[in-house]
Amino acid sequence: MTPPASRGFVEVADRVFLARYPQWDVQVGLVLGRDGAVVVDTRASDVQGREVLDDVRRLGRDIEVRHVVNTHVHFDHTFGNIAFDTATVHAHETVAATLEARGERIKQLLRDDPAGAPEYGYTEADARGVVATPLRLPDRTFASSATIDLGDRVVTMTYAGRGHTEGDVAVGVADAGVLFLGDLIEESDHPSLGEDSWPLEWADTLTSHLTAAGEPGVVVPGHGRPVDVAFAERQRDEVAAVAAVLRERRLAGMALVDALHEPDARLPYPLEHLGTAVHRVWAQLATPSPAE
Numbered sequence: 001m002t003p004p005a006s007r008g009f010v011e012v013a014d015r016v017f018l019a020r021y022p023q024w025d026v027q028v029g030l031v032l033g034r035d036g037a038v039v040v041d042t043r044a045s046d047v048q049g050r051e052v053l054d055d056v057r058r059l060g061r062d063i064e065v066r067h068v069v070n071t072h073v074h075f076d077h078t079f080g081n082i083a084f085d086t087a088t089v090h091a092h093e094t095v096a097a098t099l100e101a102r103g104e105r106i107k108q109l110l111r112d113d114p115a116g117a118p119e120y121g122y123t124e125a126d127a128r129g130v131v132a133t134p135l136r137l138p139d140r141t142f143a144s145s146a147t148i149d150l151g152d153r154v155v156t157m158t159y160a161g162r163g164h165t166e167g168d169v170a171v172g173v174a175d176a177g178v179l180f181l182g183d184l185i186e187e188s189d190h191p192s193l194g195e196d197s198w199p200l201e202w203a204d205t206l207t208s209h210l211t212a213a214g215e216p217g218v219v220v221p222g223h224g225r226p227v228d229v230a231f232a233e234r235q236r237d238e239v240a241a242v243a244a245v246l247r248e249r250r251l252a253g254m255a256l257v258d259a260l261h262e263p264d265a266r267l268p269y270p271l272e273h274l275g276t277a278v279h280r281v282w283a284q285l286a287t288p289s290p291a292e
């Protein structure tokens with residue numbers, strides 16, 4: 001399904017705004033405080049980051065974006081960093097360590113195949129924009145948690161373990177009851193269990209974030225519409241089911257080729273979408289030693 005066109009920023013809780021953009025269907029957050037604003041995720045290119053800034057200015061207020069948070073390393077959440085030249089960029093420490101290598105890899109993929117993909121909402125011009133974007137690494141990183149003080153409210157950044165990547169952080173605005181979870185959840189698609197994902201640890205990571213956050217009224221996924229805690233818990237349980245089935249198969253000594261094709265009614269997503277997850281679990285769980 002083609003993602004919807006952008007409507008710019010819409011307020012979803014007290015001085016917390018979201019803008020959903022068609023290219024890769026990315027959700028971007030904006031948190032306003034007395035001492036400036038925080039942007040959560042910056043989209044996939046210099047041009048796209050500038051569009052976010054234009055949309056901030058369109059709110060018609062005197063808003064200064066002083067901080068950017070990257071929920072994780074992926075290009076559609078980080079490449080727009082370069083557009084926010086007066087802001088401090090915050091991210092988990094692994095983002096600083098891996099953004100260049102990951103970034104070059106996606107640039108190479110789009111350089112080799114720059115054709116647009118309507119189902120992901122991007123054109124050839126968007127793809128070329130990604131390739132042309134200079135990477136900007138985080139300025140301030142943390143291992144477990146950090147805060148941004150906006151004078152009259154605090155934005156928290158929390159790491160609770162691996163999941164969609166090795167460095168996903170949750171961004172909380174407790175006074176407004178909003179929790180950004182990046183791609184640890186997705187509303188418009190299945191969660192992306194990709195080649196840098198940690199399927200066996202993902203559900204526990206989500207449980208930690210949801211427990212720590214109390215009862216946020218708005219949970220913001222990396223892609224798609226904002227959801228509630230019940231949605232996030234359901235998706236957490238689906239990821240847990242994937243992990244349970246794949247762990248069981250691995251520990252039973254099933255051959256990889258069978259694990260890629262054998263149906264199981266407990267799997268919440270089509271097996272053809274779980275090929276990478278199977279490979280990840282095979283790599284992450286040691287082969288059981290043969291019986292003596």
Ligand SMILES: [Zn+2]
Nearest residue numbers: 072074164183
């Ligand atoms: Zn991602």
